Amino acid sequence: MIEVKNVEKKYGRKRVLKGLSFTAEKGEITCLIGINGVGKTTIMKAIMALTPINSGEILIDGEKIRKESFEKITFIPDTITMLPQMKICDAFAFMADFYKNWDPQRAEELLQFFKLDSTERIANLSKGNMAKVNMILGLALDVDYLLMDEPFSGIDIFSREQIADVFTSHLIEDRGVIITTHEISDIEHLIDRAVLIDNGEVVKEFGVEEVREKEGKSVVDVMREVYRG
Amino acid sequence: MRNFLKLLNFEVNRFFKLYLILIGVIIVSQFIGAIVVSKGFMDRADQNQLSMSQNVKEYFSFNYFFDSEWFLLPVFFSIAMLMIYVFFIWYRDWFGKNTFIYRLLMLPTDRITIYFAKLATIMLLILGLVALQILLIPIEIQIVNSIIPTDLQSHFSFYHFSSFEIWGWMYPNTFTEFILIYGVGLIFVAVLFTAILIERSYGLKGIFFAIVYGMLSFGVFFVPIILNEFSNGYFYSLEVLLMIIVVSIIVLGSAILIANHLLKYKIRV
Numbered sequence: 001m002i003e004v005k006n007v008e009k010k011y012g013r014k015r016v017l018k019g020l021s022f023t024a025e026k027g028e029i030t031c032l033i034g035i036n037g038v039g040k041t042t043i044m045k046a047i048m049a050l051t052p053i054n055s056g057e058i059l060i061d062g063e064k065i066r067k068e069s070f071e072k073i074t075f076i077p078d079t080i081t082m083l084p085q086m087k088i089c090d091a092f093a094f095m096a097d098f099y100k101n102w103d104p105q106r107a108e109e110l111l112q113f114f115k116l117d118s119t120e121r122i123a124n125l126s127k128g129n130m131a132k133v134n135m136i137l138g139l140a141l142d143v144d145y146l147l148m149d150e151p152f153s154g155i156d157i158f159s160r161e162q163i164a165d166v167f168t169s170h171l172i173e174d175r176g177v178i179i180t181t182h183e184i185s186d187i188e189h190l191i192d193r194a195v196l197i198d199n200g201e202v203v204k205e206f207g208v209e210e211v212r213e214k215e216g217k218s219v220v221d222v223m224r225e226v227y228r229g
Numbered sequence: 230m231r232n233f234l235k236l237l238n239f240e241v242n243r244f245f246k247l248y249l250i251l252i253g254v255i256i257v258s259q260f261i262g263a264i265v266v267s268k269g270f271m272d273r274a275d276q277n278q279l280s281m282s283q284n285v286k287e288y289f290s291f292n293y294f295f296d297s298e299w300f301l302l303p304v305f306f307s308i309a310m311l312m313i314y315v316f317f318i319w320y321r322d323w324f325g326k327n328t329f330i331y332r333l334l335m336l337p338t339d340r341i342t343i344y345f346a347k348l349a350t351i352m353l354l355i356l357g358l359v360a361l362q363i364l365l366i367p368i369e370i371q372i373v374n375s376i377i378p379t380d381l382q383s384h385f386s387f388y389h390f391s392s393f394e395i396w397g398w399m400y401p402n403t404f405t406e407f408i409l410i411y412g413v414g415l416i417f418v419a420v421l422f423t424a425i426l427i428e429r430s431y432g433l434k435g436i437f438f439a440i441v442y443g444m445l446s447f448g449v450f451f452v453p454i455i456l457n458e459f460s461n462g463y464f465y466s467l468e469v470l471l472m473i474i475v476v477s478i479i480v481l482g483s484a485i486l487i488a489n490h491l492l493k494y495k496i497r498v
Contacts, residue, residue, distance in 0.1 A: 045498065048334075048335060049334075049493075049494075050331065050334055050335075050496070050497070050498045051496075051497045051498065052430075052494055052495050052496075052497070067336075067337050067338055067339055067340075068337060069337075070335050070336060070337040071337045074335065075331070075335060077328065077331055079328045079331075080328075081328060081329060081331040081332040081335075082329065082332060083243070083329055084325075094239070094332075097235055098232065098235065098336050098337065098338070099336075099337060100337070
């Protein structure tokens with residue numbers, strides 16, 4: 001379980017996160033929803049210790065993040081995290097070099113699934129293909145938790161479908177996933193929990209299935225209630 | 230340790246193309262220089278002989294070559310490039326299309342390893358160029374010798390060469406001096422690295438902190454030397470050396486400790 005407890009974060013005088021709390025379970029897809037600039041990316045960076053927080057606590061399976069945690073949790077940001085001059089196979093070799101949990105076979109499968117050529121240079125890839133490679137770099141790690149920042153933004157419809165297919169596959173099944181988006185429609189049917197964020201605070205946290213069954217509302221319905229008041 | 234070596238290898242490879250270009254520039258410029266300077270000298274010698282106006286025979290000194298732009302410019306250019314790379318080795322991971330710093334900071338290894346690997350990379354690159362220059366000089370002497378007959382040359386030895394001021398720094402005569410000089414170089418780079426990380430952690434405010442930190446570090450570093458100057462030789466030179474070693478450990482140690490803390494808790498991507 002990932003626990004984000006009372007996290008506060010300031011950029012200068014501006015409070016971006018105001019005592020934000022939520023949890024994400026293993027085996028579930030948790031979606032952080034909110035308009036741009038609401039602090040979704042900052043939360044992910046904070047979980048990965050890529051930006052300091054002013055107060056609060058973040059725990060992964062009850063522990064603060066340490067170097068060993070990076071074999072257990074990984075983050076797929078919205079830009080590629082490899083050098084552009086590398087070929088895809090070089091990037092994979094780099095991952096295999098440093099991570100015990102890198103699964104080369106799975107990387108190869110994903111490469112075929114996305115119909116990518118491993119000798120292609122990252123710099124020459126289209127935006128959609130770059131996003132796919134970036135996704136493989138995270139998915140081929142045998143981690144318990146995956147954080148994905150806007151995996152669908154700026155990507156063509158077919159690539160979106162391909163990426164969405166990954167979510168329903170065995171690649172995601174037992175893992176805990178936190179995903180951010182400002183366009184819920186693409187993944188509404190995929191997510192288990194939704195965390196609505198506004199102004200650096202969690203305004204509502206709910207199980208998607210539960211709300212659908214009990215109240216007959218979709219995520220968008222709930223969002224409409226919350227954001228439009 | 231294994232991750233350190235892997236990262237070191239990776240960092241060296243990243244600079245390698247540029248490094249080869251640098252090496253190429255040095256070799257080409259210095260070899261051409263050796264030929265141009267020697268030929269120029271021979272032309273003048275021939276003219277002097279023809280005019281018969283000068284009975285005084287001019288001898289070729291190797292300083293003509295070693296003080297020429299052909300020889301010195303690529304050396305200074307290399308020093309400048311490496312100085313720039315001290316900064317670039319960090320900033321390149323933050324800027325541009327890729328954000329490789331995400332990957333580096335998410336490696337399952339102590340983050341300070343990244344710092345050590347980059348530090349070792351810079352030192353290796355410097356020592357590599359210094360070694361290259363040592364190899365090139367005898368070849369350049371051969372080139373000169375093949376153009377200018379030895380009876381037109383004044384005596385030269387490598388010992389003389391390294392007694393020039395800056396060369397004396399680059400090519401120390403004893404092992405102790407070597408350790409001292411390159412140790413100081415290492416501390417200098419380490420302090421710059423930590424200053425860069427301060428800026429990367431605190432943004433605009435960080436620039437101010439980084440400058441203060443840098444000045445403080447160098448201030449502390451020079452305490453024994455200043456103390457020695459003002460005390461008019463009150464201390465034995467061994468005592469001064471001991472003080473230098475102590476402050477070196479303090480400055481280097483604090484640079485590493487601060488960098489470690491920043492990378493763990495304060496760094497921003």
